[in-house]
Structures are given as C-alpha cells and as structure tokens.
Amino acid sequence: MTDDPFVLAGQTLPSRLILGTGGVPSLDVLARAITASGTALVTVALRRVEASTGGALADVLERCGVRLLPNTAGCFTAREAVRTAKLAREAFETDWVKLEVIGDERTLLPDPVELLDAAEQLVADGFQVLPYTNDDPITARRLADAGCAAVMPLGSPIGSGLGIRNPHNISLIRETVDVPVILDAGLGTASDAALAMELGCDGVLLASAVTRARDPERMALAMRHAVDAGRLAFGAGRIERRWHAQASTQDAGLAAL
Amino acid sequence: MTLTVNGEAVEVASPVTVADLVAARTDQRRIAVARNGEVVPRSAWAATALTEGDEVEILAAVAGG
Numbered sequence: 001m002t003d004d005p006f007v008l009a010g011q012t013l014p015s016r017l018i019l020g021t022g023g024v025p026s027l028d029v030l031a032r033a034i035t036a037s038g039t040a041l042v043t044v045a046l047r048r049v050e051a052s053t054g055g056a057l058a059d060v061l062e063r064c065g066v067r068l069l070p071n072t073a074g075c076f077t078a079r080e081a082v083r084t085a086k087l088a089r090e091a092f093e094t095d096w097v098k099l100e101v102i103g104d105e106r107t108l109l110p111d112p113v114e115l116l117d118a119a120e121q122l123v124a125d126g127f128q129v130l131p132y133t134n135d136d137p138i139t140a141r142r143l144a145d146a147g148c149a150a151v152m153p154l155g156s157p158i159g160s161g162l163g164i165r166n167p168h169n170i171s172l173i174r175e176t177v178d179v180p181v182i183l184d185a186g187l188g189t190a191s192d193a194a195l196a197m198e199l200g201c202d203g204v205l206l207a208s209a210v211t212r213a214r215d216p217e218r219m220a221l222a223m224r225h226a227v228d229a230g231r232l233a234f235g236a237g238r239i240e241r242r243w244h245a246q247a248s249t250q251d252a253g254l255a256a257l
Numbered sequence: 258m259t260l261t262v263n264g265e266a267v268e269v270a271s272p273v274t275v276a277d278l279v280a281a282r283t284d285q286r287r288i289a290v291a292r293n294g295e296v297v298p299r300s301a302w303a304a305t306a307l308t309e310g311d312e313v314e315i316l317a318a319v320a321g322g
Contacts, residue, residue, distance in 0.1 A: 021320035030320070045321025046289060048263040052317035055285035073321050086296045087316055091289035100322075158322060185322075207322045 004235065006203060008180055009096060009128035009149035011067075013040045016197070017227045018069065018182065019220070020207025023159075027053070027060045029216050034064045037210070037220035042066045043098055045073050046088050069130065071098040076111070078118035085122055097122060098152070098184075098205075099131040108158040112139045116146060123147035132184050135165075137172040144177040151177055152205060155196065156186030159208045163192040167199055174200040190219075190226035197230025198238065258309040275313070276302035282315055289316045 006013045019039040024030040034042060042061055061068060070088030075081035078101060085097040101118055103111035110133050122129045128149040133139050140151040153173050156162035163186060164170060174181050183196035184205040193204045204227055213219035258271050262278065269278070275290055275297050290297045291314040297305050307313065 020322040022322040024320050043322060044318045046316040047319045049283045049285065049288065049315045049317040050263060052285070052319050054283075055287070055317070057320060058285070058287045058318045071321055083291065083294060083296070087289035087291055087314075090296055090298060091287045091316065091318065 004231065006180075008041075008203070009130075013067075013203075015039045015041075015224070015227075016203040016231060017193075017223055018043070018203060018205040019210065020205060021057070021061075021211070022073075022207045023211040024216070025211070027056055030057075030211075031060050031064060032217040033210055033220040034061075034066060036217045036224065038224045040066055041069050043069045043071050043205070043207070044092065045071050046084060046091060067096075068092045068094055069096050069098050070094065071132075072100045072118075073102075075101055075118075076103070076114070077101065078114045078121065081114070081118040082121050082125075085118075085127060086125070089127070095126055096128045096149075097130065099129050099148075110134050110154070112136070115139075116142055119143055119148055120146045130182070135169040135173065137169060137176045140173045140181075141176050144179045148179060150180040150182050150202075152182040152184035154185040155183055155192065158185045159212075160186050161188030161209065162186050163188050164195055164199070167195065170196070170199045170201065190222040193223050193226040194230035194233070197227055198233050200234055203227075258307075260307055260310070261312040263313070263315055269307075271309075272306050274303055275305040275307065278307065278313060279315055283317065285317050287318055290314065291316070 006016045015038045017039045018041045020043045070092050072081040072084040081101045101111050101114040119129050130150045131143050132152045135153040143151050155164040180202035182203040183201045187206045187209045196204050210216050210219045260267050
C-alpha cells in the first residue's frame with residue numbers, strides 16, 4: 001500500500017515480509033520462493049568457506065535484487081555475536097544485522113542478558129541492530145531503549161511451526177516500543193502470519209514455514225497475501241467480540257408468515 | 258610455519274599475508290576474515306602478514322534463518 005510504507009532503519013521496504021533462507025532445499029527453489037514472496041530483505045549466515053555453496057547463494061540473492069540481512073545464528077555469547085556481526089559487515093557490506101544470541105540448544109530461545117549486552121555494543125559501533133528476542137515486553141523495551149532499529153519477538157521456538165503462543169504479549173510489545181515490531185520465528189502457515197499483522201506487528205520474518213513447506217514457492221505466495229491481508233485488517237479495525245449474536249439483517253419490514 | 262585455518266593446522270611458507278591465504282582457498286567475493294578473533298578488514302588483507310600460531314577464520318555466506 002502506497003499510503004502505508006514500511007520504514008526499517010531509515011529505509012522504505014516494499015514488503016513487510018522478510019524471508020529467511022535456512023532450510024531451503026535448493027537455490028533454484030529459493031529464487032522462486034523469493035520472487036513469489038515479494039520480499040525485499042533476506043537473511044544469510046556466515047560459516048567457514050568450506051561449508052559454503054561457493055558463492056552461488058550470494059549470486060542468487062544478488063540476481064533477486066534483495067537486500068541482505070546477515071544473522072548471528074549459532075552465537076551463545078555477546079562476544080561471539082559482536083564478532084560475527086563485524087565479520088558479516090565486512091563480508092556483506094551492510095551494517096544491518098539480525099542479532100541472535102541463543103541461550104540453549106534444545107529450545108534455541110534467546111538469552112536476554114547476552115542479547116542486550118551485544119545490542120548495546122553493536123549500536124555503539126554504528127550497526128542497525130534487529131534483535132531476535134523473547135516475547136517479553138520488558139526485554140523489548142530495553143532493546144528499543146538501547147537504540148535497536150526494531151525488535152523481533154518470537155512467536156514460538158525457531159522452526160517449531162507452533163505459531164504465536166502468546167498473542168497478548170505481542171500486542172503488549174507493540175504498544176510498549178516505538179520502533180518497528182517484527183514477528184520472528186515459529187510461524188507455521190499463512191494464518192499465523194496474518195495474526196501477527198492483525199496484532200499490529202510491522203512485519204514478519206519467517207524461514208522454515210516456507211523453506212520446509214511441501215511447495216515453498218506456493219507457501220511464499222500464501223505468506224505474501226497473509227501479510228498483506230493481516231496488515232489491511234489491522235488498519236481496518238476488527239469488530240468487537242460479542243458473547244451472543246447480533247443480526248446483520250434488519251427486523252423492520254419482516255413479513256408475517 | 259604453522260597456522261590454524263578454519264580449525265585445521267596448516268603448514269605455509271613464510272611470509273604469507275591474509276590476502277595470500279584467502280586467494281589460495283576461494284575465489285568468492287563475499288568473504289570475511291578473522292585473525293585471532295579480530296576482524297581483518299578487506300582493505301588490510303594484503304598488508305597483514307601472518308605469524309606462527311595465528312588462528313585464522315575465513316568465512317562466506319550460507320543459507321540461514
């Protein structure tokens with residue numbers, strides 16, 4: 001919508017959907033999913049060069065014309081995350097970073113203490129920090145106060161497909177911070193993305209829901225429509241929930257039969 | 258001299274710079290290098306000589322969340 005721009009870290013993005021690339025079955029599928037999704041921002045990770053796809057991934061993303069959002073996946077401490085972010089800035093020539101500092105292998109939930117520490121260091125170093133955080137309004141406020149460009153609360157654990165487990169907290173985060181709120185992690189299908197937007201989120205970041213779908217390209221298109229629909233519904237304003245029915249057809253003029 | 262490159266011990270003839278090491282490993286453009294945990298900016302690769310025992314990480318893009 002032209003009258004509803006999505007401004008992130010000073011840049012206007014044409015799509016409120018941010019696509020993660022993790023778990024993608026092939027680069028060809030990735031390219032088609034990116035095109036179908038309409039996204040303008042795509043996450044990438046850094047690993048030892050022997051484990052990379054020989055530059056092919058970067059080439060595909062360049063051809064798609066998307067901006068890159070490096071992540072710090074796999075980092076458990078602020079120290080590791082800050083170093084990874086600085087390396088990513090060198091490799092990808094961007095000061096945007098999806099900051100992830102994980103607390104535990106089993107849940108992959110964020111460690112809020114290390115996360116805030118890393119966020120403060122990276123903001124001071126000139127990064128546009130987009131932190132993946134718990135669905136906790138207080139942590140979100142602390143991250144926003146630290147100068148993060150957005151906050152990205154999880155819906156549920158990474159890759160779980162459990163959707164948004166605490167919609168109330170997501171709404172609280174939306175009303176707590178002034179920076180964009182991007183629902184990140186746990187979405188399973190289109191209705192989850194629509195719900196995120198209906199709750200007032202400014203954007204959605206998802207990977208597995210598309211990359212691990214039976215048909216990633218089709219799910220990417222579904223997510224695109226879901227994000228648009230949810231945003232429109234949020235702007236339009238949902239009706240109040242009522243306990244009993246309220247007729248939508250008038251009684252006046254009802255025939256006596 | 259012996260370096261550790263991406264976690265493996267490597268014998269190299271001295272002198273060797275970060276630029277030499279990267280060129281021997283990959284022709285990818287989007288590369289980042291850490292030497293003993295600190296980022297070596299691309300602009301400094303050619304002037305950064307490695308020394309015995311240095312730990313070097315040479316990193317590139319992979320798909321990720």
